[in-house]
Every structure is written in C-alpha cells, then in structure tokens.
Amino acid sequence: MGEAARNTALEAWMNQHGYSSNSLAEAVNLAVERLTGRTGGLDGSSIRDWKAGRVRWPKAATRKALEDVSGLPAAALGFVPRGRTHSTPTSPQEDSDTMKRRSVIGGIAAAATVAAAAPHTVAPRRIGMRDVDRLQQRFAEIIARDHRHGGQRGLEQQAAALAEEALNLQNAGSATQRVRGNLYAAAAAFRSSAMWAAIDGRRYDDAKAHMREAQALAEMSGDQAIKFRIWSHAGTMYRHMGRPADALAANDVARSLHITRRDPMFASLGLARHGAIQGVAQDCVGTRRAFDQAQEAMLRADPNACRPVWMLAFYDQAELHSLALSAYLALGDYQTAEFHAHRCLSALRPHMARSRAIATTRLAHAQLAQGEADTATATAMKVAGDAATQHARVSRMLQEFGAALRATASGSPIVQTWTEHAAAWRTTA
Structure with a gap:
C-alpha cells in the first residue's frame, strides 16, 4: 500500500487559526464532551495522524466535534468519506507535459475559487x-x-x-x-x-x-466589562513586572469605570487587585484596607447577576484569597499569607488547575520563610509536573523556592529530596 497523502487542508487551517496538535485535540475533546457528555480521547498524536493522512475520516462524534470547533464541514478540512474512490498516486515517471497540464488545471481551479468568493459575484452575507x-x-x-x-x-x-x-x-x-x-x-x-x-x-x-x-x-x-478586563490585566502585568506605580494607574482606570458602581463584583475584583499591588508597593495599611473593602463588596454582589463568562469562570472567594496570598507574601507577612493560601486551596473549583499550582507554590514559599523546610518541601512537591515544567510563572517560583531551600537548609536531607523530585519533573516533561 502506498504512503498516505498528507492532509494539507487541515494543516493550513490549523496554522491559520493558531492551533498546535495538542491544542486542537483539547478543543475537539471539549466539543465531544458537549455533544456526548463524555470527554473525547484525542491527544496530539491523534491530530498528527489526521495531518499525516493516516486517518482519512474520523468517527462520527469526533467529526461533528471538529466541525463545531472549526465551523467547516470535514470535507473542507481535507477529510475523505470512507468508500470514496481515490485517484491513483502520481507515478515518479509521469511525463512533464502531464504534470504541467495538472498544474494549469489546478491554477484555473484556484482562480475560480477566488472569483467565486469575490465581492462583485456573491450576494452580501448578513452577519447576525x-x-x-x-x-x-x-x-x-x-x-x-x-x-x-x-x-x-x-x-x-x-x-x-x-x-x-x-x-x-x-x-x-x-x-x-x-x-x-x-x-x-x-x-x-x-x-x-x-x-x-x-x-x-x-x-x-x-x-x-x-x-x-x-x-x-x-x-x-x-463594552464596559471588556474594558475593565483589559485595564485590570494591565495592572496585573505591571505588578508582575515590579512596577507598582504603573500597576496602580492602570488598575485605577478599571476601577473608575461605571460598571464597578453598577455591579459590586467588579468593584470587588478591582479592589482585590488593588490590594495585591499595594503589597508589592509595601503598603501594609493600604493592603489590608483594600482586601477588607473587596470582601465587603463581594458580599454585597448579587450572586445571580448576569456577568461575562470570564468573570464567572474565575472570580470568587478563592481568587480573592489568592490575591491576598500574593500581597501578604510580598509584604513578608508569611503567617497571614499562609492563612490565605489554605483558604484559597480549600475553595478552588476543580477546573482551576493553573490557580491551584500557583497557590500551592506560594504556600510553600510562605512555609519555608517561617522555617518549616520539611513542610514547605512536601507542599511544593504537590505541584503537578506539567505546571512545574510548562507554566513560566510556576516554574520560576519553584526555581526560587529551590534556591531559598538550599540557602536556608544547606546540608539537610530535604534538599536532596527536593533536588531529586525537581529532576524527575524535568525528565518526565
């Protein structure tokens, strides 16, 4: 049997839309779950089989899920229904005239496709x-x-x-x-x-x-909600860059939007991020005031109010504790940071895998700073391996944890335990 023809149409669509094999597998798995109630079983190798042409026509549920993700029929993505007759592969000895003729025909077909899509030949589409x-x-x-x-x-x-x-x-x-x-x-x-x-x-x-x-x-x-998200993200970006003045200025733009007066949940998020920035700025009083006000605003918010999906997906009591954990860690108030870490981890929803890894790593830092090297190391070792090796923020915090552990517990067996565990993460990444 000859080698399968690559699915260049699928590859082109993936490149155009920024999908890797792993990310497309994940998106299709989610769509399968919506269709069937069961998570799909695709991984990166499954998509690579599609691209290589080894799978010409995926199973019905998977195919429908792919069509939902892409918005295109499977045939438009280069898949061929079972039983369809394939053309005979080109022989290496095919004469050049035949190849030229096919090239011309292909060029005419491509030109016809472009012409068919030209604005002057197609009735305007109604976008709704x-x-x-x-x-x-x-x-x-x-x-x-x-x-x-x-x-x-x-x-x-x-x-x-x-x-x-x-x-x-x-x-x-x-x-x-x-x-x-x-x-x-x-x-x-x-x-x-x-x-x-x-x-x-x-x-x-x-x-x-x-x-x-x-x-x-x-x-x-x-859209006020998306304006808030962007400026609030800007404040977080400058906070991570160690520029608290710029962070406060950006976050103040978010907090000044009228959506924060209409919905206390937006006010609460703005205040909580304000508190996190105040922690980086070493303002103890401002930090505590901001988190007290953030908690008060959250309690006033209507839990049934209509909010955008990004807000519903992440901002809750656990995230408020996560931001407080970050702030008090920056302030050097490690006991209070540990308190908020435990509260955060106990309240995190199952889908918040990235947030769990970050909170767990910060908890390990807070415990180590209080002289609890064994407890801190056991905590840090709970971080999932994929987050430890593939998430830039978590990886850096764990590297900093390892350096602090070696500095404070030099010669202790726990240092060797940590070194071996970190090496195992890298090996299995």
Whole structure:
C-alpha cells in the first residue's frame, strides 16, 4: 500500500487559526464532551495522524466535534468519506507535459475559487447574532484552556487568531450596529485573553502589543466589562513586572469605570487587585484596607447577576484569597499569607488547575520563610509536573523556592529530596 497523502487542508487551517496538535485535540475533546457528555480521547498524536493522512475520516462524534470547533464541514478540512474512490498516486515517471497540464488545471481551479468568493459575484452575507454566539462559544473554550494550563504560547496565538476572525466578520457582510458592537467586543475579548496568556507566560513585550490592540477594540465596542478586563490585566502585568506605580494607574482606570458602581463584583475584583499591588508597593495599611473593602463588596454582589463568562469562570472567594496570598507574601507577612493560601486551596473549583499550582507554590514559599523546610518541601512537591515544567510563572517560583531551600537548609536531607523530585519533573516533561 502506498504512503498516505498528507492532509494539507487541515494543516493550513490549523496554522491559520493558531492551533498546535495538542491544542486542537483539547478543543475537539471539549466539543465531544458537549455533544456526548463524555470527554473525547484525542491527544496530539491523534491530530498528527489526521495531518499525516493516516486517518482519512474520523468517527462520527469526533467529526461533528471538529466541525463545531472549526465551523467547516470535514470535507473542507481535507477529510475523505470512507468508500470514496481515490485517484491513483502520481507515478515518479509521469511525463512533464502531464504534470504541467495538472498544474494549469489546478491554477484555473484556484482562480475560480477566488472569483467565486469575490465581492462583485456573491450576494452580501448578513452577519447576525448567531455569528456572535459562535465566537462566544470559542471564547468560553479559550477561558477553559487558560484555567487548565495558562501561559502557553499556543493559547496566546489561538486567541489572537480568533480576534482576527472576529474582525474579518466586520467586512464579510452587512450587520446591525448592535452586531458590529458585539463583534468588536468579541475581538477585544480574544485579544485580552492573548494578552493574559502572554502575561502568564512572562512574555511582557508580547502582552503590551496585545494590550494596545485590545484597548482600541474595546473602545470601538463600548463594552464596559471588556474594558475593565483589559485595564485590570494591565495592572496585573505591571505588578508582575515590579512596577507598582504603573500597576496602580492602570488598575485605577478599571476601577473608575461605571460598571464597578453598577455591579459590586467588579468593584470587588478591582479592589482585590488593588490590594495585591499595594503589597508589592509595601503598603501594609493600604493592603489590608483594600482586601477588607473587596470582601465587603463581594458580599454585597448579587450572586445571580448576569456577568461575562470570564468573570464567572474565575472570580470568587478563592481568587480573592489568592490575591491576598500574593500581597501578604510580598509584604513578608508569611503567617497571614499562609492563612490565605489554605483558604484559597480549600475553595478552588476543580477546573482551576493553573490557580491551584500557583497557590500551592506560594504556600510553600510562605512555609519555608517561617522555617518549616520539611513542610514547605512536601507542599511544593504537590505541584503537578506539567505546571512545574510548562507554566513560566510556576516554574520560576519553584526555581526560587529551590534556591531559598538550599540557602536556608544547606546540608539537610530535604534538599536532596527536593533536588531529586525537581529532576524527575524535568525528565518526565
């Protein structure tokens, strides 16, 4: 049997939309779960089999899930139904005239495809809220991926590609002003997720570029919630960069938006992030005041209010404790930091894998700073291996933990235990 022909159509679509084999497998698995109630069983090697042409026609549920993710029929992605007759592969001895003729025919077909899509030959398409709903579904998938992994360059690229897809719809046909506003908001939301992935991966120059795009799109959308998200992310970015003055200025823009007066939950998030920045700025009084006010605002918020998916997916009591943990760790108040770490970890929802890894690592730092080397090391060893090796922020904090452990417990057997465990992480990564 001859070698299978590569599925170049699928490869081109993946490249255009920023999907790696692993990230597409994950997106299709989520879509399978929505369709069947059971998580799909694809991994990166499954997608590589698709691209290599070893799988020509995926199973029905998987195929439907892929079509939901891509918005295209499977045949348009290069898949061929079982039983369809394939053309005979080109012989190495095929004469050059035949090859030239096929090249010309292929060029004519490509030109015909372009002509068929030209604006002067196709009736204008009507863009509606169904298109917006489809984008919002993709945004929910981005949010879900972020909470499981976070910081991955593939996630950043996928979010940026989806922002472009939302913008392309603006020029794909006619639409009402409401629909156009929603398309700009969707593009801004995807850009803000690309920005956050870059922040989480410590790629700050990339994050700034995404931030500028996101801010412009958010202004065109007029969407207060997405404006808040972008400026709040900017405050977090500058906090991670050790620039508390800039962080406060950006976060103040978010806190000044009228959505914080309309919904106390937004006010609470703004205040909690303000407290985290105050911790970096070594303002003990300001930190405590901000978290007291953030807690009060959260208690006033209507739990049934309609909020965007990104807010519902992450901001709750656990996240408030997580931000307090970060602040008190920066202040050097390790006992209070440990208190908030335990509260955070006990309240985290199951899907918050990235947040669990960060909180666990910070707890280990707080315990080590209190002289509890054995307890701290046992805590740090609970961090999942994929987060320890693939998440830039977690990896750096664990490296700093190892350095602090060696400095404070030099010669102790626990140092050797930690060294061997960290090496095992790297080996299995």
